[in-house]
Amino acid sequence: MTRFTRLRGFPLSTWLPLGVLVVITLAVAVGPAFLPYRAEEIVGDLWEPMSWAHPLGTDQLGRDMLARVLEGGRTSLSLAAVIAGLAFLFGSGAGLTAAFLGGWVDTALSRAVDLLMAFPPLIFALLTIAVLGNSIPVLVTVLTLFEALRIFRLTRSLAMEIAVQEFVAVARLRGEGIGWILFREILPNGMVPLMAELAIRFVFGLLFLSSLSFLGLGVPPPAPDWGGMVRDNAPAVSFGLSAPLVPAAMIAIVAVCVNLVADSLLHTRGRSRSAEG
Amino acid sequence: METINAAQPILQVRDLRVQAGSQPILKGVSFDLYPGEVLGLIGESGAGKSTLGLAALGHMRGGCACVGGEVLFRGQDVFSLPPRQAGMLRGRRITYVAQSAAASFNPAYTLESQIAEPLRRGGGSSGPIARTIRNLFRRLGLPQPDIFGARYPHQVSGGQLQRAMTAMALAPEPDIVVFDEPTTALDVTTQLEVLAAIKQAIREEGSAALYISHDLAVVSQISDRIMVLRHGQMVEEGTTRELIDTPKQDYTRRLLNVSHAVVPAEVREDARDEVLSIRGLSARYGSVPVLDDVTLGVRRGTTLAVVGESGSGKSTLAKVVTGLVPAAGGTLTFAGKALRPTLKARDKDTLRRMQMIFQIPDTALNPRQTVGEIIGRPLSFYFGLPRAEVERRVADLLRDIELGPEFARRYPSELSGGQKQRVCIARALAADPDLIICDEVTSALDPLVAEGIIKLLRRLQEEKGVSYIFITHDLGTVKAIAHDIAVMRRGRVVDCGARDAVLSPPFHPYTELLFTSLPTTREGWLEEALAKRPDPDALDGTAPGASQEAGQANARTGHRRGADRPVASGMGG
Known part of the structure; x- marks a missing residue:
């Protein structure tokens, strides 16, 4: 079955969130160029309601909300993507190595991961950032570490399941090196659940990052990001204004859509497995 | 209840059609099973023989649906029975022996308690039930029949477990036992023992049986009649001797030739090193x-x-x-x-x-x-x-x-x-x-x-x-x-x-x-x-x-x- 026909089999519940994600990504990527205002430009009164000039109203300093949401999305989404990508790279690499080599390598890596997972991530992150300062490299490092732990565990268990299959024994008997066995024999067979995990890690990265920003320890100002925008606009809630709901809604929409897509990825995997068996 | 005439089939399968999705599994199969008779069902994988065996129990595998025909047990359609009655029918009148007894027994209970369960649910008292089971153990040649049932599934060998499963199927004195490849997972020497035990037990109990296997030789040893299935259709049916000695269909002949040894390889005396x-x-x-x-x-x-x-x-x-x-x-x-x-x-x-x-x-x-x-x-x-x-x-x-x-x-x-x-x-x-x-x-x-x-x-x-x-x-x-x-x-x-x-x-x-x-x-x-x-x-x-x-x-x-x-x-x- 080619990749294309597999995609065509997806139901509406996959296409719809996928479409929403594509629209949001495009808007965030190229949208700011088409807007009349820049994100940091003060263009009106504070917390103006929605209007033709300002489709999402204005923020606590009178800046255009739409421009800021798009600009903030750039920061939030790209950081979350970088974190998920790096975590995937390190987590799955280490997981594969641990599963295939076994022995002391596996024990050392697994126990180290257990140890790190025993810390509550938020408290650990707050401490680290408090000590090292909230710069973007520190944020990315800390978050990548925590995301990688989960990916390590999943990859390791998947790879162990695959490594005992006979086609891996065939490759070993042939004299293949560890690189070939890990990346050509084992990894392709675990790709679907790993891709779904990657998507979920992206969501958790986004949420974690937004939480930290909301607490004031996330993305340093002046660059806007969604979590920080919720914090900045939070006082508006006491006046019954909807301003903080706009960035909050963006976080929620992205999280739900990515989850739906990841879900259906896993779902089709189950379907195709049972059809083969 | 009316007495059963020996000439009246106990199970009638009429033009049974089963589909999994749009894929046909059985394409109209019919047969009659008479009391006390053993019918062998033979075919390669995908022939639909297991589906047919389960249909005799009034059961369809997940994803399969009966799209035509009927299965009559004593004239009653097993698929139209209310669930409670269907349950009674399956546990007591028609029983089933699966290929993997190890997967069919619960490892947490002793063998005897599991074999006794359907009998107890049927309202028997424990003394006679225990006697029935021990007699069956003896008949099936199990070691120490009086205490064998106190063991757990993992404490007995594969061949013994398969016989215990046969005892479970025979205990309620059923009218029909469906055997689905019961000896396929066993070693040849064990298979021989289990096969002989099954054959003797069903003869003595007088149950009718459906015996499903891919091995024509095994089926021919135990069945009165044999039906050959292929791609969900009947190829040939006849008494065991007829079918073995004078097969009418080419496919049956090919199956027979496989079980008679292929031409042996030439002996190489020249190769020394x-x-x-x-x-x-x-x-x-x-x-x-x-x-x-x-x-x-x-x-x-x-x-x-x-x-x-x-x-x-x-x-x-x-x-x-x-x-x-x-x-x-x-x-x-x-x-x-x-x-x-x-x-x-x-x-x-x-x-x-x-x-x-x-x-x-x-x-x-x-x-x-x-x-x-x-x-x-x-x-x-x-x-x-x-x-x-x-x-x-x-x-x-x-x-x-x-x-x-x-x-x-x-x-x-x-x-x-x-x-x-x-x-x-x-x-x-x-x-x-x-x-x-x-x-x-x-x-x-x-x-x-x-x-x-x-x-x-x-x-x-x-x-x-x-x-x-x-x-x-x-x-x-x-x-x-x-x-x-x-x-x-x-x-x-x-x-x-x-x-x-x-x-x-x-x-x-x-x-x-x-x-x-x-x-x-x-x-x-x-x-x-x-x-x-x-x-x-x-x-x-x-x-x-x-x-x-x-x-x-x-x-x-x-x-x-x-x-x-x-x-x-x-x-x-």
């Missing part, structure tokens, strides 16, 4: 010895068949030879050079010269690689061939295994079981090896497909002069492919030599037991084989009689090597 010599090899898993002083040789261009039941160490032998499991002692000489014990210590050329083919082709092929990539990898890995050359060689190899070059673009999931195994053979051949180790390569395949694989392996041997170690528990194929035979039991070689020497009298007693346990379609074989068989437990290699006899055989043929040396330590149970 050994491509692989195994001397005094031993291996252990932890402290458990699995191979003990094994000495064998594979002559160049010939096939050594290693025969044995489960636990005989034959698969471990393959793993030790290939280096997947390190040896604990002994030497291996391959192509004139001493073979290093571990995979890592062997050089690329040594690895190339020795290839292995596994039992289950589905797991031996990477599902994410195309057939072209799978077969092409050894070519680029060992010989460093450029891409175009690899593609050309892959096409040649695909022709060698009787598949077209267009298969190169397919994925393993698009192939049948036999085609997958052919791809595994092509992958092994791509390395241009001196020796191929075939570990149960035909065991997971249907008889006709397995026959094709055997023929292919033989042709490739003639063309390319490659040697095989052919590991199998299926004695039928041994005659067709082996030049030399080694019989293994509990980690030791008990008998070995040229095929004709091993397979002609005087036999080593264990070899004789194995080969006489192999079912045939001959009438009365089962009773004869059971009467003649020696007690398997008296055959332990340490028994003085056994090794003495082998020693005599050794002297007589002058061809047997290293067989059955007396071992001081024994196997420790």
